[in-house]
Amino acid sequence: MKVCVVGTGYVGLTTGVSLAFLGHEVTCVDLDQAKIDMLAAGRCPIYEPGMEDLLAEAAPNLTFTTSYADAVPGADVVFVAVQTPSAADGSPDLRYLRSAAESVAQALDNDFTVVVNKSTVPIGSGNWVDAILRDSFKQRDSFKQRDSFKQRDNGPEGTGSNTTEFAVASNPEFLREGNAIADTLFPDRIVIGSDNPRSLEVLNRLYRPIINQTFTPPTFLPRPEDANAVPLVSTDLASAELIKYAANAFLALKISYANEIGQLAAKVGADITEVARGMGLDQRIGSRFLQPGVGWGGSCFGKDTKALIATAAEYNLEMPIVKAARDVNQRQRAIAVERLQDELRILKGRKIGLLGLAFKPNTDDLRDAPALDIANSLIARGARVKLHDPVATERFRIEQPELAPYLSQTIDEVFADCDAVVLVTEWAQYLELDWSKFIGLMRTPIILDGRHVLDAERMRRIGYKYIAVAG
Numbered sequence: 001m002k003v004c005v006v007g008t009g010y011v012g013l014t015t016g017v018s019l020a021f022l023g024h025e026v027t028c029v030d031l032d033q034a035k036i037d038m039l040a041a042g043r044c045p046i047y048e049p050g051m052e053d054l055l056a057e058a059a060p061n062l063t064f065t066t067s068y069a070d071a072v073p074g075a076d077v078v079f080v081a082v083q084t085p086s087a088a089d090g091s092p093d094l095r096y097l098r099s100a101a102e103s104v105a106q107a108l109d110n111d112f113t114v115v116v117n118k119s120t121v122p123i124g125s126g127n128w129v130d131a132i133l134r135d136s137f138k139q140r141d142s143f144k145q146r147d148s149f150k151q152r153d154n155g156p157e158g159t160g161s162n163t164t165e166f167a168v169a170s171n172p173e174f175l176r177e178g179n180a181i182a183d184t185l186f187p188d189r190i191v192i193g194s195d196n197p198r199s200l201e202v203l204n205r206l207y208r209p210i211i212n213q214t215f216t217p218p219t220f221l222p223r224p225e226d227a228n229a230v231p232l233v234s235t236d237l238a239s240a241e242l243i244k245y246a247a248n249a250f251l252a253l254k255i256s257y258a259n260e261i262g263q264l265a266a267k268v269g270a271d272i273t274e275v276a277r278g279m280g281l282d283q284r285i286g287s288r289f290l291q292p293g294v295g296w297g298g299s300c301f302g303k304d305t306k307a308l309i310a311t312a313a314e315y316n317l318e319m320p321i322v323k324a325a326r327d328v329n330q331r332q333r334a335i336a337v338e339r340l341q342d343e344l345r346i347l348k349g350r351k352i353g354l355l356g357l358a359f360k361p362n363t364d365d366l367r368d369a370p371a372l373d374i375a376n377s378l379i380a381r382g383a384r385v386k387l388h389d390p391v392a393t394e395r396f397r398i399e400q401p402e403l404a405p406y407l408s409q410t411i412d413e414v415f416a417d418c419d420a421v422v423l424v425t426e427w428a429q430y431l432e433l434d435w436s437k438f439i440g441l442m443r444t445p446i447i448l449d450g451r452h453v454l455d456a457e458r459m460r461r462i463g464y465k466y467i468a469v470a471g
C-alpha cells in the first residue's frame with residue numbers, strides 16, 4: 001500500500017520506517033530540510049537503538065521529502081505524527097496539527113485516503129481534523145468540492161460518518177522511546193478508531209503483517225518467543241483517543257503508586273524493591289512499571305496527564321487520582337535532594353555528581369528529565385554539580401546551555417573529590433561499572449540510588465554509604 005507519514009519525530013519516523021520495512025511504499029514528509037537530508041542519507045536524527053539498521057533494511061521502500069505535493073497524492077493512508085507540545089494551561093498546543101491537516105488537504109487527490117491522527121491528540125481531535133480537512137479542501141477547489149467531495153451516503157456532514165474522498169481515523173501509538181522498533185513490530189495491541197468502516201478496513205489491511213505476525217523480523221531484532229497474533233481494537237474515534245490517554249495516565253500512576261508506597265516502606269523499614277516484586281507477581285497487578293525511584297519524565301506522561309486533567313476540566317470534572325500521580329512524581333525529585341541533605345547536612349559547597357541525564361536509558365531525550373530538576377535544585381542550594389550521560393551530552397549542551405558548564409567528559413571526573421554521587425538514569429554502562437575503582441576518588445563515598453537498581457549489599461561491601469530515594 002502507499003503510505004505518507006507527516007512528521008519525522010519518534011512516532012512518525014518509527015511508523016514510516018517500520019511500514020516500509022513491512023513492504024509498504026512510504027514517503028515521509030517533514031518541513032525540516034536538515035532532518036530530511038540526514039534521513040535520505042540513511043542517518044537517524046534521534047538516538048533510537050536499531051533505527052539506522054532498520055532504515056537501511058527498509059531503504060528500497062522509503063522516500064523522504066519536504067513537499068506535501070510529493071507525498072500525499074496517491075497515498076492510501078496519511079499518518080499525521082507531528083508534535084503536540086503543552087500550551088501554558090496544560091492543554092496540548094495543536095498549531096502543528098492544524099497546519100499539517102491544512103497542508104494535507106491542499107495536496108489530497110480524489111482517491112479515497114484515510115487521514116490518521118497518530119500523534120497523541122486531545123479527545124475530539126479526530127472530528128476537529130475532519131473539519132479542518134473539509135474546510136481546506138473546499139477552499140482549495142470549490143469545483144472539486146461540488147464534483148468529487150460529495151457525500152456518498154446519508155451521514156450528517158461533519159460527523160465523519162460519511163463515505164467521502166477521505167476519512168479521519170485515530171491510531172494511537174504505544175511505543176516507548178528506546179524500544180520504539182520492537183514496540184511497533186511486536187505490539188501488545190493495535191487500536192484503530194474511526195466512524196468510517198472503509199477506513200477501518202484500509203488500516204486493517206495495512207497492519208495485517210503485524211496483526212498476524214507474518215513478516216520476517218529485522219536481522220537485528222528477532223521475534224520474541226511469546227509474540228502472538230496481535231489483538232486489534234476497532235472502535236470509534238473518541239474511544240481510541242481516550243485509550244491512549246487512559247493508558248499513559250495509568251502507567252504514570254502505577255509508578256507513582258510504587259513511589260508512594262516506597263516512602264512508607266522507608267519509614268517502616270521495609271524494602272520497596274521486595275514490596276514491588278511481591279506485589280507485581282500478582283498477575284492482576286503485573287510487575288512492570290512498579291520500579292521506584294526519582295519518578296517518570298519524558299515527553300509523554302507529564303504532558304498527557306496534564307492534558308487529561310485539562311480535558312476533564314472542560315467538562316467540569318476533576319481527576320484527583322491523576323493529579324495525585326503528578327504530585328507524587330514531582331515530590332520524588334525533591335526527595336532525592338532531601339536524602340542528600342540528610343546525609344551531608346550542608347549542601348553548600350559540596351560536590352555532587354549525577355550519573356544519567358536522559359529521562360530514561362537508551363534515549364538522548366531530555367524532556368522533563370528528573371536530572372534537570374535535581375541538578376537545578378542542588379545548584380540553587382549552593383552545591384557544585386558534575387553531570388554525566390553516555391549519550392545525551394551533545395543534545396544537553398544545545399538544550400540546556402545554563403547547565404552545560406557542569407558537564408563532565410568522563411566518569412572519573414564525576415567521582416573525583418565528590419561528596420556524593422546520584423545514579424539518576426539506569427544506563428547499562430553505569431550498572432556494569434566497576435564501582436570499586438571509583439570509591440577511592442571520592443571525598444565521602446555516598447551513593448544515592450535514584451532508580452533502586454544497584455545491589456545495596458555489594459555497594460556496602462565495597463565501602464559505599466548506599467542510600468536510595470525510597471528506603
Ligand code: UGA
Nearest residue numbers: 173174175176177255289290291295296297298300359360
Ligand atoms: C510512554 C509509554 O510507555 C508508551 O506506551 C507511549 O507510547 C509513550 O509514552 C508515548 O505516549 O509516546 P516513554 O515516555 O517513551 O513511553 O517511556 P517509558 O518507558 O514509558 O518511561 C517513562 C518514564 O517512566 C521514564 O522516565 C522511566 O524512567 C519511568 N519509569 C518507568 C519509572 O520510573 N518506573 C518504572 O517502573 C517504569
